[in-house]
Amino acid sequence: MQPVTEPVESLEVTLTVNGTTVTKRAPVRKLLSDFIREDLGLTGTHVGCEHGVCGACTILLDGEPVRSCIMFAVQADGREVTTVEGITPPQGLSPLQQAFKDHHGLQCGFCTPGFLMTITGVNPDDYPDEESIRHMLAGNLCRCTGYQNIVKAVQAAWGRPTA
Amino acid sequence: MTDLRLAGRPAYFGAKVARVEDDRLLTGRASFVADVRLPDMVEMAMVRSLFAHATISVDLDAVRAADGVVDAVSASDLTDVGVYPDFITYMQPVKATVLATDKVRYVGAPIAAVVGEDRYRAEDGVELVEVEYGELPAVTTADAALADGAPKLFDHWPDNRIVNLPLELEDVEEVFRTHRVVSGRYATHRHSGVPMETRGCAAEYRHGRLTLWTATQSPHIVRTTLSYVLPIAERDIRVVAPDVGGGFGTKTHIYPEEVLVCWLAMRLGRPVRWIEDRTEHLVATNHAREHTLELEAAIDDDGTIAAVRCHLLHDVGSAEIFMPGICPTFVAGSHVAGAYRIPLAQNSYTQYVTNKTPSGAYRGFGAPEAYFAVERLVEKIAKEVAVDPIELRRKMLLDDGDLPYTTATGGIIDSGSFRASFERAVELGRKAEAKRRSEHDDDGSRIGFGVATYLEGTTPTYFGTTGHWTSHDSATVRIEPDGSAVVSVGVTTTGQGTTTMVAVLTADALGIPIESVRVEIGDTDSCPYGLGGWGSRSTVAGGGAILKAAGQVRDKVLRIAGHLLETDPADLEIEGGRVHVAGSPDHSVSIGDVGTAAWVRTVDLPRDEDPGLEVTATYDPPLLEHFADERGRMNGAAVWANATHAAVVKVDLQTGVVDILDYVVVHDCGPVLNPPILEGQVHGGVAQEIGGVLYEHFPYTEEGQPLATTFMDYLIPSATEVPDIVVEHFESPSPNMPLGLKGAGEGGCLGPPAALSNAICNALEEFDVDITELPLTPAVIRSKIRAGRGDA
Numbered sequence: 001m002q003p004v005t006e007p008v009e010s011l012e013v014t015l016t017v018n019g020t021t022v023t024k025r026a027p028v029r030k031l032l033s034d035f036i037r038e039d040l041g042l043t044g045t046h047v048g049c050e051h052g053v054c055g056a057c058t059i060l061l062d063g064e065p066v067r068s069c070i071m072f073a074v075q076a077d078g079r080e081v082t083t084v085e086g087i088t089p090p091q092g093l094s095p096l097q098q099a100f101k102d103h104h105g106l107q108c109g110f111c112t113p114g115f116l117m118t119i120t121g122v123n124p125d126d127y128p129d130e131e132s133i134r135h136m137l138a139g140n141l142c143r144c145t146g147y148q149n150i151v152k153a154v155q156a157a158w159g160r161p162t163a
Numbered sequence: 164m165t166d167l168r169l170a171g172r173p174a175y176f177g178a179k180v181a182r183v184e185d186d187r188l189l190t191g192r193a194s195f196v197a198d199v200r201l202p203d204m205v206e207m208a209m210v211r212s213l214f215a216h217a218t219i220s221v222d223l224d225a226v227r228a229a230d231g232v233v234d235a236v237s238a239s240d241l242t243d244v245g246v247y248p249d250f251i252t253y254m255q256p257v258k259a260t261v262l263a264t265d266k267v268r269y270v271g272a273p274i275a276a277v278v279g280e281d282r283y284r285a286e287d288g289v290e291l292v293e294v295e296y297g298e299l300p301a302v303t304t305a306d307a308a309l310a311d312g313a314p315k316l317f318d319h320w321p322d323n324r325i326v327n328l329p330l331e332l333e334d335v336e337e338v339f340r341t342h343r344v345v346s347g348r349y350a351t352h353r354h355s356g357v358p359m360e361t362r363g364c365a366a367e368y369r370h371g372r373l374t375l376w377t378a379t380q381s382p383h384i385v386r387t388t389l390s391y392v393l394p395i396a397e398r399d400i401r402v403v404a405p406d407v408g409g410g411f412g413t414k415t416h417i418y419p420e421e422v423l424v425c426w427l428a429m430r431l432g433r434p435v436r437w438i439e440d441r442t443e444h445l446v447a448t449n450h451a452r453e454h455t456l457e458l459e460a461a462i463d464d465d466g467t468i469a470a471v472r473c474h475l476l477h478d479v480g481s482a483e484i485f486m487p488g489i490c491p492t493f494v495a496g497s498h499v500a501g502a503y504r505i506p507l508a509q510n511s512y513t514q515y516v517t518n519k520t521p522s523g524a525y526r527g528f529g530a531p532e533a534y535f536a537v538e539r540l541v542e543k544i545a546k547e548v549a550v551d552p553i554e555l556r557r558k559m560l561l562d563d564g565d566l567p568y569t570t571a572t573g574g575i576i577d578s579g580s581f582r583a584s585f586e587r588a589v590e591l592g593r594k595a596e597a598k599r600r601s602e603h604d605d606d607g608s609r610i611g612f613g614v615a616t617y618l619e620g621t622t623p624t625y626f627g628t629t630g631h632w633t634s635h636d637s638a639t640v641r642i643e644p645d646g647s648a649v650v651s652v653g654v655t656t657t658g659q660g661t662t663t664m665v666a667v668l669t670a671d672a673l674g675i676p677i678e679s680v681r682v683e684i685g686d687t688d689s690c691p692y693g694l695g696g697w698g699s700r701s702t703v704a705g706g707g708a709i710l711k712a713a714g715q716v717r718d719k720v721l722r723i724a725g726h727l728l729e730t731d732p733a734d735l736e737i738e739g740g741r742v743h744v745a746g747s748p749d750h751s752v753s754i755g756d757v758g759t760a761a762w763v764r765t766v767d768l769p770r771d772e773d774p775g776l777e778v779t780a781t782y783d784p785p786l787l788e789h790f791a792d793e794r795g796r797m798n799g800a801a802v803w804a805n806a807t808h809a810a811v812v813k814v815d816l817q818t819g820v821v822d823i824l825d826y827v828v829v830h831d832c833g834p835v836l837n838p839p840i841l842e843g844q845v846h847g848g849v850a851q852e853i854g855g856v857l858y859e860h861f862p863y864t865e866e867g868q869p870l871a872t873t874f875m876d877y878l879i880p881s882a883t884e885v886p887d888i889v890v891e892h893f894e895s896p897s898p899n900m901p902l903g904l905k906g907a908g909e910g911g912c913l914g915p916p917a918a919l920s921n922a923i924c925n926a927l928e929e930f931d932v933d934i935t936e937l938p939l940t941p942a943v944i945r946s947k948i949r950a951g952r953g954d955a
Binding site: 027029030034037038042043044045046047048049050051053054056083084085088093097100101102103104106107108109110111112113116133134135137138139140141142143144145146147148149150151 | 181182184185186187188189190191192193194195197198200282283356357358359360361406407408409411440441442657658659660839840842843846847849850851873874875879881882883885887888
């Protein structure tokens with residue numbers, strides 16, 4: 001993106017989305033979450049609060065989990081974005097998705113893509129036990145499950161006992 | 164009538180069957196209402212009241228002239244939109260309108276709608292709407308609302324009472340005159356379901372047909388309600404509930420925005436969508452709870468309760484909501500005798516309006532409020548007569564020998580494990596407590612143990628809530644020519660696994676593989692008329708309809724197969740998608756052969772058999788009552804589940820922070836259809852009400868300004884606040900319900916208010932703490948400790 005020296009309504013952004021380079025014009029005030037959902041058509045990223053608390057809109061930006069509802073699309077220029085569609089294999093489920101299914105780690109599923117992205121973006125070694133896993137998950141709100149089965153799903157996906 | 168049973172030995176019922184809805188949700192391929200995109204679609208944004216009580220006048224000239232704004236409307240434009248009907252005869256008529264007419268009665272009340280080319284421009288337009296407010300004095304508490312000469316919300320009412328039903332029963336009064344009385348005033352606070360998906364809807368009007376996609380729990384009831392208020396025939400309305408991201412009662416109501424997007428789509432000839440933002444959600448989607456139960460018990464010398472008398476007060480907010488928000492109070496009343504052998508009860512009701520967001524449905528629907536009161540009062544009685552509260556409960560709990568039992572409030576209890584589940588929960592809880600106490604070596608905190616035990620009415624009457632409908636539901640079961648099956652149902656899902664329940668019952672009732680069943684759900688065009696998913700009803704009411712329809716299909720399958728096999732249908736069995744002669748599995752036809760005969764090779768049908776293999780059935784659960792008798796008694800729920808919760812907590816004496824160390828639920832909702840799904844329901848219910856007890860609250864200023872309007876102020880528990888919950892089941896089948904089933908969606912919510920309060924009081928025994936109000940924030944706990952120490 002060229003340096004911006006005066007107020008503009010929109011800018012052209014180029015970013016890598018799930019491995020593919022995309023160039024699109026975006027209003028400068030457009031949230032990254034809305035851009036992903038509306039302009040890129042990737043509706044797996046959900047919007048739950050639009051003020052950066054609930055974590056439903058979590059994506060990976062250059063591999064790190066971030067909340068796409070408190071960023072502008074133009075801030076993603078030149079960056080690499082991964083959404084839930086990007087961690088889904090062409091057929092079937094990824095091991096993490098399968099672990100959520102096996103352990104009933106989702107009910108309504110609205111918050112689920114956000115959880116999946118947060119978990120995908122962390123290093124399991126940094127979360128060696130249940131307590132640390134719960135801290136890792138604490139930035140994503142779920143209203144259905146009570147979290148117990150999400151914790152189990154994480155443990156299963158990371159090859160740990162789920163007792 | 165076809166008996167309601169499965170085809171034979173179940174392949175899926177009771178097994179850990181993976182949910183059929185999961186793959187779509189896990190891969191980002193689900194379709195929530197915000198994912199509905201239609202050609203040429205525009206977006207709506209709402210202008211909402213900034214004042215709690217004010218006259219208004221609205222000027223739309225500036226917004227209508229703005230770039231990117233397609234339309235803007237206020238109440239005066241909605242000349243052909245009706246008011247919501249008031250069907251309930253014992254409440255003051257609210258005559259709620261879609262947009263505020265002459266005045267507003269809560270912050271967040273809808274005043275005008277702006278349609279923009281996109282949501283950003285619609286929201287820009289909202290800024291241009293000029294509303295002139297003439298501020299009026301607001302009432303936000305019971306004392307203010309019920310005071311003589313209080314400012315009235317509704318000019319056509321005598322005062323702010325929306326429901327006023329006093330009751331005095333001579334036999335109850337006599338017991339109170341002759342017994343020792345222990346009483347308490349137990350107040351729950353305002354909080355609500357707050358699903359992760361906010362509300363939202365999108366409407367399209369094409370070729371004379373209106374289609375509304377909406378995040379609702381009850382698409383058929385939305386459709387019927389739209390036909391009441393919009394100038395369009397019900398046959399021309401289609402309502403679709405796509406994937407819905409949680410409801411918990413909030414999405415049973417029919418909201419102004421649902422009417423507005425329809426009306427605007429018809430007016431503009433373009434699809435119109437509205438997606439609620441979270442701040443709107445916290446003021447414009449129904450709140451709940453905020454009941455005060457003045458509960459009295461007349462007791463014998465040993466503490467057992469001879470009669471209860473209760474005055475139930477409920478702050479319903481502005482009451483401008485459809486369905487009305489008054490019904491949870493009656494459900495609370497129906498639970499005041501608890502799971503106990505209490506012969507007499509008397510309930511009086513006072514419900515009042517205030518200048519706050521309308522109150523309405525939330526998981527538990529009055530029962531958590533009731534058990535907070537009942538199970539705290541039992542503790543108080545135990546203290547006063549100096550008996551162990553666990554022992555006092557043992558004396559009063561219903562026993563197997565009492566069954567069937569009619570409670571003092573009219574509940575018909577046909578089965579249960581009141582004592583067995585209680586003892587098991589106490590055993591598990593005490594064991595956990597002992598371990599925690601033995602490991603506890605911190606002077607700055609205290610460990611406590613508490614229980615709550617309850618009966619829970621499930622599959623309730625909707626007549627009580629709405630003045631219409633009972634509790635029926637419907638199902639259509641069809642076997643296609645290739646032997647695959649389609650089941651369409653009137654119950655709906657907001658994430659509970661209902662779709663899987665429907666598939667399991669259909670597969671096992673037809674004797675076919677679950678993979679060959681497709682479930683149609685949430686679409687009024689493809690599903691028969693049903694009441695939706697709420698009230699822990701889908702498995703009972705929907706299940707009854709599925710079993711009824713599938714049973715008739717199964718009978719026809721057997722008749723056709725008997726003809727094809729030249730065998731008496733009575734000698735046939737269905738298993739794994741094949742019909743065979745009993746004891747002779749090789750002598751068989753496939754369900755596909757039968758489906759082909761029914762629809763395609765109709766020449767192969769028996770002479771007196773009509774073509775086709777499809778049945779629609781309705782089912783209204785038996786025993787359900789819709790009117791209270793002169794003593795206020797009514798069996799308002801078709802079937803009653805029971806459970807006991809036990810909690811072990813640690814209270815930090817300095818900070819007042821409560822840690823839940825252990826939480827046990829021993830639960831009985833009859834036969835378990837799908838163990839992981841049931842446990843998930845219990846986990847979720849407990850987690851929500853842990854939030855309600857410790858964190859979640861909608862406080863208001865005296866002027867009626869809401870103080871929790873973001874997730875920074877309205878605190879939903881995260882993974883670090885909710886403990887692992889130990890769940891065990893008893894399975895006491897109901898003799899009156901299909902397959903003995905009982906509802907299970909809400910039970911988890913009923914225990915935490917009392918179980919946690921009892922545990923906290925136990926932990927703080929040395930400070931002689933009583934808990935009669937929620938929430939229990941650290942500041943509240945600290946002040947109770949200070950008061951107990953005498954340095955308040």
